[in-house]
Amino acid sequence: MGVILPPAPWRDRPGLAELIAVLGDARYVGGAVRDTLLGLAVSDVDLATPLEPVEVVRRLEAAGIRAVPTGIAHGTVTAVSQGAIVEVTTLRRDVATDGRHAVVAYTDSWHEDAARRDFTINALYADPGTGHIDDFFGGCDDLDARRVRFIGDPLRRIAEDHLRILRFFRFHARFGAEVDEAALAACVARANDLMALSRERVAAELLKLLVAPQAVAVVRLMVTNGILRPVLPEIEVSGVELLTALAEAESRAGVAPHPIRRLAALIPPADTEAVGARLKLSNVDRRRLAAARLGSGDEGKRALAYRAGMELAVDRLLLSGGDPSEIMDWLPPRLPISGGALVERGLQKGPAVATALKAVENRWVAEGFPDQPRLEEIADAVVSEQLEGAIIRQADDASSGRA
Incomplete structure (x- = not known):
């Protein structure tokens, strides 16, 4: 019978059943399937279908379902049905790739669509009615083993899309146990490919990675193997040590990890402004990155929170070895005199x-x-x-x- 998608709250969202009925031939794909099998909460739901985008839009509009052409050039239509927001993507195969962009053609083959995806755990399709899972490349076994594995030849998959290097480490930080050696070797061999990517794409993946459950161990693995050197040569082993201490301090204080705070641990203070500009962070994040390593001062923790703001005070205390617990529930007052x-x-x-x-x-x-x-x-x-x-x-x- 194979693997069956278990019941999950997201499968009963209003509007989802109507959307599936309108499309006819459609299956859940990707993160919703993967995370449900792992017992994790699901936020985004994606559907794959052999219907071409024009037909998807026609059927949705005929049924009174809003169709938003968010990525229609690449085969994706966003459907809004009774509040349910679902990305519907036509089955595709790659025609040409250059490491940053892909030229695709539509197909009616589920196997071809799966073959163009990055990792086996992301190439799982579930029938909405029966829950039956189509697993073309052993993704369910990899989930059981907590293994992040490329589909096919890792070197080729990275050559198709250089961002897969960072995605591999991000997914390993979230789901992995033992690292897949073939994947690691390919990432090491092609690390210089990261220089061809926009810094916004690098930043987006890195910031997600930094708050994953195994971020510290994975960043250490990346730095040891020179993965980040082409795009962030400022990050050295000393930064990983501070990141380790920061993660432990966050855990003790019960403070949720924040990607900018953790990035600040990795970057020498003198380089924070340059790195923030290079990664094209928002002005707010760049200011936070630059100020996080300024220390906790000598006026006391509440004075720090009053002058710097609670968010930055917590950053600076955690990064300088202090304990922010006593100010976590304190509301800084306003000077009550004019x-x-x-x-x-x-x-x-x-x-x-x-x-x-x-x-x-x-x-x-x-x-x-x-x-x-x-x-x-x-x-x-x-x-x-x-x-x-x-x-x-x-x-x-x-x-x-x-x-």
Whole structure:
């Protein structure tokens, strides 16, 4: 009878049965099948069909199902049925590849479609009605063994799409046990191919990898074998050691891993701005990457959270060996006094007010954010000092004038 796809909540999503009925010949494919067999939660559902995209769109629209041509040039239509969002892709075979892009032709062969996919565990198709799984290349056995294995010759598969090098390590970090030696050898041999990829694609795969369950061990494997050197020569063994310590600190503190925080562990502080620009990270991520290794300062953890923000404070504490537990549930307050309150105390409007307000804030933070009465005392003292200083300066100016 073979392997049968077990029941799973996603299979009962509203609109999914209607969509399958409209398409007729369609099967679940890829991650939804793989993750269900592993007992993991499923978010995205993909369908494969021998119907060509034009026919897919025609059938969907005739049934009143929204059809979005998200990747129609490559055979993919996104169907929106009663809230269910499903990518429907026509069976394909590769006509030509150059390591970055593929020219495809449509086919009615499930085997041909499976043969163009990257790993055996991603080439599993399940009949929506019976649950029967078509497994052309031993993907179910590889899932049982927690083995990530290329379909066919690994060197050829990497030559077709260079990104498969990083995908291999990402999938191994998520699903793998023992590394497939043939796959590893091929990745080592073709590591320089990564230079032909856009840095956005490199960044997207790397950031996903960094939060996978076995990220630390896999990054160590990659660095030891020189996989990342062509695109990220800044990453050395010392960075892997810091990543190891960071992952342990995250676990102790109960903090979820974050890809930018983990990337910051790998990159020397002097290189973070250059790496962020090279990987074309967003401005927000580039700022976080550059600031994560600045240390925890000497004002205390709450002061750090107040000045840097909670997110960055957690990054900096974890990366510098500190424990963020005491600030995890703390809400940094806002300074409960304004410049107007200092003017009411006798300061003249102008730059002196901003200077005094900053001095009040610094003392308030240094004292651990005391209550309002103590803050009023701090404000009184700062204003008195400012006024006394102004009187002294005026006297000095008058004395200099007489001289």
